[in-house]
Structure formats: C-alpha cells, structure tokens
Amino acid sequence: MDAEVIVVGxxxxxxMLACELRLAGVDVLVLERFAGHKPDSRAGGIHARTIEVLDQRGMAAPFLERGEPLxxxxxxxxxxxxxxxETRYPYLLKILQSRIEELLSEHAARLGVRVRRGDEVTGLRQDAxxxxxxxRTPGDGTRRTRAGYVVGCDGGRSTVRKLAGIGFPGxxxxxxALLGDVELAEPPGGLVxxxxxxxxxxxxxGFEPGWYRVMTTQHDRVADPDSPVTFExxxxxxxxxxxxxxGMSRxxxxxxxxxxxxxxxxxxxxxxxLAGDAAHIHYPSGGQGLNMGVQDAVNLGWKLASVVRGHAPERLLDTYHAxxxxxxxxxxxxxRAQTALARTDAHTMALRELMAKLIGFGDVNAHLAGMITALDLRYPAAGAHPLAGRxxxxxxxxxxxxETRVYELLxxxxxxxxxxxAGAGAVAAPWKDRVDHVQARSLAATWAVPSLGAVAAPGxxxxxxxxxxxxxxxxxxDADADADAGDDAGAGDVRAWDGGDGAAEAPDRDALRGALGDWFGPPR
Structure with missing residues (x-):
C-alpha cells in the first residue's frame, strides 16, 4: 500500500478531508493534477457553519484574520x-478560495499530509x-498507486467518478455566466x-484594493463548455x-x-x-458550493478514519451518503430556484419584488439564512431530544x-x-479509546439552536x-437544584444512570450505549 487513503484533488x-484523516492518525496521500497551486478563486467566502467546523479543529483564527466579515x-x-x-459567527466571511487553499495547505503540512502535485489519475481498479x-506523473511516466480507499475530490468533471462508473444525473x-477578476478604472458604486x-x-x-470580480449572466444562452473564454x-x-x-484591464x-x-x-x-464538486455541481448562487464540500469532508473524515483504524464496521461509511x-x-x-428568480423579464422582476418584501419578514429571512449557511441542518438521529442530529x-x-467552550473539546x-x-461517564467507559468523557457545568440555563430558539441545557x-x-x-x-446550590462542576445527581429511581430510567442509559455502538463501533 502507498497509503491507507488516497485523496484525489x-x-x-x-x-480538509486529508487534514481530518491525518488528525485521526490515518496515512493519507493527496494527488493533484496541477503542478502548482491553481490561480483561480471561484469561491469568495465561507459561511458560518464552515467557520464553526474550522473552529472545532482550532483552525479558524488564520481564516478570520485573512477574511472580512460581511x-x-x-x-x-x-x-x-x-x-x-444563533452562532458565534453571524456573518459571511469574505475570503478568496486561493487564500482558503493556502491556509488549508499550510495546516495539512503541519499535520504531515503528503501532497504530490502534477500527478494525474488515468485509471482505477478495486478489489475486496x-x-x-x-x-501519470511529470517525470516518471505512469505508475500504479494503491490504497485501502480512494476519495475523489477532483471537481465537477471528476475523473474518479467517471472511472468508478458512478452516474451523475441532473x-x-x-x-x-462569465467571471473575471480584473482591475476597473470606473467601478460602480458599493462593495457589492x-x-x-x-x-x-x-x-x-470589490475583493481587494484596486481589483474586482465581475460576473455576467445571460439566460437562454448555453455556450460550449470546451470553447475558449478570453478577456475579450x-x-x-x-x-x-x-x-x-x-474600464476593465489587467x-x-x-x-x-x-x-x-x-x-x-x-x-x-x-x-x-466522492466529496465536494465531484459529488454535486450547481450554480453558485448563495455561495454554497465550497462550504458544502468542506462539510462533506468533515462528515466523511472521521467515519473513514474509524473504519480504517478498525474501530467501526464498514457500514458506517454508508451513513455518509445517507x-x-x-x-x-x-x-x-x-x-435552481435562485437562477429562475434571476431572470430579467417583467414577470420574474415582479416576482423578485414580491420575494424581496417576503424576505424582509424575520421568519422568512431566518429560514433562508439557515438554509444558505447550513446552520439549520439536522441529520436523522435516534431519540426525541431537540438537539439530536443537530x-x-x-x-x-x-x-x-x-471555563471553556464546547468547540474547544473537539x-x-x-x-x-x-x-x-447526569453522571453518564460509566456508560461510556468501554469507548474511552475513541470518546472523551468530559464532566462540566453549563454556564447558561439554555442553549441557542437555529430554528428552535432557546433549548434547555441538556444533562x-x-x-x-x-x-x-x-x-x-x-x-x-434534582441535579439542577444541586448545581444551583453550589455543587462542583460535573457532580450532579446520578440516579438516572445507576438505576436508583427504578427501571423507568434505564432506556436513557440503553439509548446512550446504543448511540455509542452505532457511531463509534463495538466497545473495547
């Protein structure tokens, strides 16, 4: 094996996927067909949930320093x-994709990720x-590279997807649409x-002093994607x-x-x-593509690492697609809805005017903001607790x-x-090689959850x-009452976990044990 996992792209x-895998101790190799760093910057910002996942890994600071909040x-x-x-980052962080890749490359290097540039995948086979x-390599011709798993992160025209025979309907x-990063002698007013x-x-x-991103959109015109596109x-x-x-130039x-x-x-x-654009492509309305790709990587990374390390069965990987x-x-x-709404005929312009008024209502704005930023995302999860899956x-x-924050624990x-x-540590003890048990006290009686508002802090x-x-x-x-009376953090009532109040409490303990087994594999 040349690596436990090969990431293409x-x-x-x-x-981000390579960083996640390496953090978990997986030997990962990244293959990139471009010999140098790509000059393009298709994406121009990261949303709140992406900043949060970077924060969960202690990576957010350099992005916040290089970006501009909007x-x-x-x-x-x-x-x-x-x-x-409901987030510590209630804004869009304006930062070019080239800067994002630069910062992620630096973090990957610190973690020891191997990146081979100029290596282009031309064939794929797999067995049990x-x-x-x-x-195909720049100097050595063609060589074979073998790994336990391959992840195609190689864009909308993914070679890995095609070689694997995975369909791409839509x-x-x-x-x-045309996009250009240029200098303007006579820029129109306003940042956007x-x-x-x-x-x-x-x-x-306006992205950086002296230069701008210009984009044109013309409906009902479809150009040959392979035809040349120039400044003219x-x-x-x-x-x-x-x-x-x-007055555009340069x-x-x-x-x-x-x-x-x-x-x-x-x-x-x-x-x-597959992850990122290799798994899905769409018009870049709302700036969701890069963000969705990074979040794909964070969802897949720990699951793939758990399977590679032998902690969890291979079926855990099926939850990635699910x-x-x-x-x-x-x-x-x-x-699709946004591109339809962007047409400039009289009927659509009337619809836009109505939509603009509706978005002015708080609930409509909150719904669309939660969707665009992915803060409202909830995966299917067992149990009726309002936090489950969120x-x-x-x-x-x-x-x-x-004192600390929850994301510091991740x-x-x-x-x-x-x-x-709640005194739940004994239940999780058999998973201590994969799950950290942290005793603490919530500093607030309620936690803020998008689309739900204030939710009582859990036990x-x-x-x-x-x-x-x-x-x-x-x-x-009773545990809350003890805490209010001045108990030490984490020293609350444990009756729900030791059976002291009878069998009615046992399902919570069994549900926790089941969740640990489902997501982290069999106990040791």
Missing part, C-alpha cells in the same frame, strides 16, 4: 441578514482489499453591485448587457460556467467515495480546570460525551467528531 474539500449574504441577489443567527490508481445548463438589464445581469464585487469575451458581454466595461483570471445541476447517484462505490446526499439535494433545489451549539461550560477530532451533571450530550449530536438527555431536575 487538492482543493478545499480534498485538503453582515449578510443573499438569495438570488436579494439581501439576507445574518446578524441574528484495496483500490489501485494509474497515475438538469442541463440553461444560461451562460448587481444590476439587471434586458440582455442579462451584471455583478461587480468578458468585455463584450459587459458591453452587450450594460453598455460599459467599467485580467488575473477569466472563467465561464453554467447552471447545470447534477448529483452523483451514489457517494460510494465499494472502496471509492446524511450528505439530502444536503446537496436541497442545495441543488434552492440554486450541530451542537458552542455553549460556554465550566470544567474542573476552568480539537482532537474525537467523539465527546459531555456530562453536564448529557454525545457529540460526534463532526460536531453533530448523536444523543442527548435532559438534565435531571
């Missing part, structure tokens, strides 16, 4: 207010024990500018739509894309898996060593049983490495 998804995002260019979202790749493009015209829409975003192509489109090119990058929306019919075929497929399905649906809030807690990429007075919560709640139980009323 060194974009944000592939790099108070909101948009739904088909209709502004959304993010300031009221491994997957094997044919790789809807074809209905429009042509968008203007519809009879012949299309033009958008201009962008200039001509701007002139046709707006009657001006804003292009850094020009690209063309459409609104094709497609999704792999399976995210896994044996020992081959959980992430519906997420992309929802994104494809909302981006991403755990980054609540303030007090442990024996002082830096190691392990499961966490956070015991807030115990089992947190998966990706930050989602696998199981939770309410606090015991």
């Amino acid at each position: 060194a974009g944000p998804t592939g790099l 108070a909101g995002g948009h739904f088909s260019a209709i502004p959304l207010d993010f300031s009221g979202m 024990t491994a997957a094997e790749l044919d790789v 809807t074809p493009a209905t429009l042509t 500018f968008q203007e519809p015209h009879e012949r299309g829409t033009i958008s201009v975003i 192509t962008l200039r001509e489109a701007c002139l046709e739509i707006a009657g001006t090119d804003y 292009p850094r990058w020009i690209s063309r894309f459409g609104d094709a929306a497609r999704q792999a019919d399976s995210y896994r075929s044996g020992r081959v898996l 959980e992430r497929y519906p997420v992309a399905e929802r994104v494809l649906a909302n981006t 991403r755990v809030p980054d609540a303030g807690i007090a442990t024996a060593t002082g 830096h190691a990429g392990r499961g966490v049983l956070l015991d807030l007075g 115990a919560v089992l947190i998966r490495p990706d930050g989602h709640v696998a199981w939770a139980a309410d606090a015991d009323a």
